[in-house]
Amino acid sequence: MSLLDRLSFNQITADPLSLDQVISGCVAHDIPYIAVWRHKLEGDAARAASMIRNAGLRVSSLCRGGWFSAPTPAERRERVADNRLAIQQAAELDAPVLVIVSGPANGQTLEDARTTVMDGLLEILPDAEKAGIVLGIEPLHPMYAAERSVVVTLRQANDIVDRLASPAAAVVVDAFHVWWDPEVIPQIERARGRIGGFHVSDWPVPLPGILMGRAMMGDGVIELRRLRQTLEANGYTGPIEVEIFNDEVWTTPAEDLLPLIKQRFLQHV
């Protein structure tokens, strides 16, 4: 099996493109997997699922559920309902994993927000179990703690998965978010058997921006191959998503971008 058989194109890497365009690009360039974002479904997961299936592609994950914390109980209930919808959509898409981005504190204290996240996950877990979808707990880089995710380390994600104690719970390892962590290797080892995904991009020096500053693999300092090999040594041989938030990447035509991704993927991951 070639490493390219595990390559997944995460839609956010080409956010300006429609799902149709991304599917055509993956087919043209022999990329077997696609990671789907919900804002690209335009409310019609069934249509997206049939397009993807007809093209012979598989879905590596659906992004994203989570975002549990909110200032009021009513809003928190809405978030839970939206996560239930996301689980249904993942099932329609044959996505094995729903990526969970916990969301920011959003008016709560950090500690309370973390409790809200745990409560929300416990509430949707039976739905995920019933649908056969894995909730993929993705810690985000701590620089997003205030705006996107109160779950910020692999240790914390492992703790959450411990508490969920279900085959429908796993961690998702995104290299950009966890590479800096002195515990990244032991926490991947700890996650053995419950690793739900691996995302790659790179950390350029200097980092040009907080959200859109990610780089193409090889244009930064992350030891991607070491992470991949550690994940494999701990049983993860599933799809590897290329997920790059970067304006320059977004404006690269697909016919140039996809060959470059394949080349860098083989060289650096």
Next chain:
Amino acid sequence: MSLLDRLSFNQITADPLSLDQVISGCVAHDIPYIAVWRHKLEGDAARAASMIRNAGLRVSSLCRGGWFSAPTPAERRERVADNRLAIQQAAELDAPVLVIVSGPANGQTLEDARTTVMDGLLEILPDAEKAGIVLGIEPLHPMYAAERSVVVTLRQANDIVDRLASPAAAVVVDAFHVWWDPEVIPQIERARGRIGGFHVSDWPVPLPGILMGRAMMGDGVIELRRLRQTLEANGYTGPIEVEIFNDEVWTTPAEDLLPLIKQRFLQHV
């Protein structure tokens, strides 16, 4: 004792000002401590020390030593020599603590760079012990891992202090760098008896920039009072440095900035 008796003005909060100007400001506004940066000494720590002493101020810390890793052994030796000079300067200034910013990987792998940091600290530790200076290991926020510090969590700083096993080693807790960490409270508890400093600023939402994006206390989401009270409960009653990297703060005249700092310090720390 009032909390204001613990207030220290970190020079970087007014980087455009000279040491003379900062001293005058602190005296005029009854701020008892100053944290000195080495690039402000202009190579003459004795002169700075006498200016500070004559003004009736005390030095809370000297910033900074560290920055150990480098591509070649010769450069690494230079870094160690520079740290020895910094320890001497701290002693001249009656600074109890030399703040250690470890430095980036700088051409090494992360793991090797972390070993280089440990080796460098072990090498300068006897000098610090002899001079009566505490090496204050300051973890920086993980968003600086590639450019400024391979030491990124309080757990890691505590591990380093464990290995140094000396009264001349302590951790420095900077709220901006550690607030996001799910382990911040237990790791402060673990550091009891070897806490070398506490720095405050705030994390604004959204964060406007990576280096210069810090905010005045109260203009962000950090639970500063909780951190201060946790530090006190664990025995730290020393100076609290206000350290804000922010262009707007830098251009605020001292006669406006210092009263604002005192007010926000009392309200939020």
